[in-house]
Amino acid sequence: KNQVEQSPQSLIILEGKNCTLQCNYTVSPFSNLRWYKQDTGRGPVSLTIMTFSENTKSNGRYTATLDADTKQSSLHITASQLSDSASYICVVSETDKLIFGTGTRLQVFP
Amino acid sequence: DAEITQSPRHKITETGRQVTLACHQTWNHNNMFWYRQDLGHGLRLIHYSYGVQDTNKGEVSDGYSVSRSNTEDLPLTLESAASSQTSVYFCASSESASGGDQETQYFGPGTRLLVL
Numbered sequence: 383k384n385q386v387e388q389s390p391q392s393l394i395i396l397e398g399k400n401c402t403l404q405c406n407y408t409v410s411p412f413s414n415l416r417w418y419k420q421d422t423g424r425g426p427v428s429l430t431i432m433t434f435s436e437n438t439k440s441n442g443r444y445t446a447t448l449d450a451d452t453k454q455s456s457l458h459i460t461a462s463q464l465s466d467s468a469s470y471i472c473v474v475s476e477t478d479k480l481i482f483g484t485g486t487r488l489q490v491f492p
Numbered sequence: 493d494a495e496i497t498q499s500p501r502h503k504i505t506e507t508g509r510q511v512t513l514a515c516h517q518t519w520n521h522n523n524m525f526w527y528r529q530d531l532g533h534g535l536r537l538i539h540y541s542y543g544v545q546d547t548n549k550g551e552v553s554d555g556y557s558v559s560r561s562n563t564e565d566l567p568l569t570l571e572s573a574a575s576s577q578t579s580v581y582f583c584a585s586s587e588s589a590s591g592g593d594q595e596t597q598y599f600g601p602g603t604r605l606l607v608l
Contacts, residue, residue, distance in 0.1 A: 425582050480537070
C-alpha cells in the first residue's frame with residue numbers, strides 16, 4: 383500500500399533554532415515529492431517540489447532534501463521564526479495521484 | 493490577483509440534509525480538486541475535474557457529487573449529509589494534472605462542516 387509517513391508528529395522549538403522534519407514514503411511509481419506549509423485555519427501552501435532526479439531544493443529558509451534510493455525526504459528550517467508555526471505536510475505523487483502525509487505540527491516559541 | 497475561494501467558511505447542518513459547498517477560482521486552471529482533512533488522516537481526495545463537463549471520483553467519493561459547468565467553479569454536494577462527513581473541506585486547482593513535474597496545486601481556505 384502506498385503510504386507517506388512523517389515524523390515527528392509534533393515539535394516545539396525556540397525562535398532562532400533550526401529543525402528538521404522527516405518524511406518516509408513507500409509510494410511507487412514515484413513522480414515527485416512536495417512539501418506544503420499549512421497555517422491553522424488555512425489551506426496548504428506549496429514550499430518545494432522535487433522530482434526523483436533532484437536531491438535538494440531551497441525556498442528561503444526552507445531546504446528540502448530527497449533520497450530516492452531510501453525513499454526519504456527531510457525539510458530543514460533554518461533560524462526559525464514565530465511565523466513558522468504551522469503544520470508541514472509531505473506529499474508524494476504517484477503518476478496522477480497525490481498521497482498526503484498526516485503532517486508535522488511545528489510550534490515556535492519566543 | 494488570481495485566487496481560489498470557498499464558501500461558506502463554516503457550516504452546521506443536520507443529518508440527511510443536502511449541502512453544497514462552493515469553490516471558485518480565478519486562475520483559469522483546468523484542473524480542480526476537492527479534499528477532506530480529518531485528524532489522523534492526510535488530505536484525502538473526494539472528486540476531481542480536468543475540465544468543463546469532466547468529473548472523476550477520488551478515493552473517498554461515496555456520498556459526494558460534483559459538477560463542472562464552467563472553468564471557474566466546482567461545487568461539492570453532499571446528497572444526504574451524515575455525521576461521518578463532519579470534516580474540513582479544501583478545494584484546490586492546478587494548471588496541469590496532479591502528477592505533473594513542478595506542477596503546484598493552489599488550495600482554498602477551507603470549509604469547516606459540522607453535521608449534527
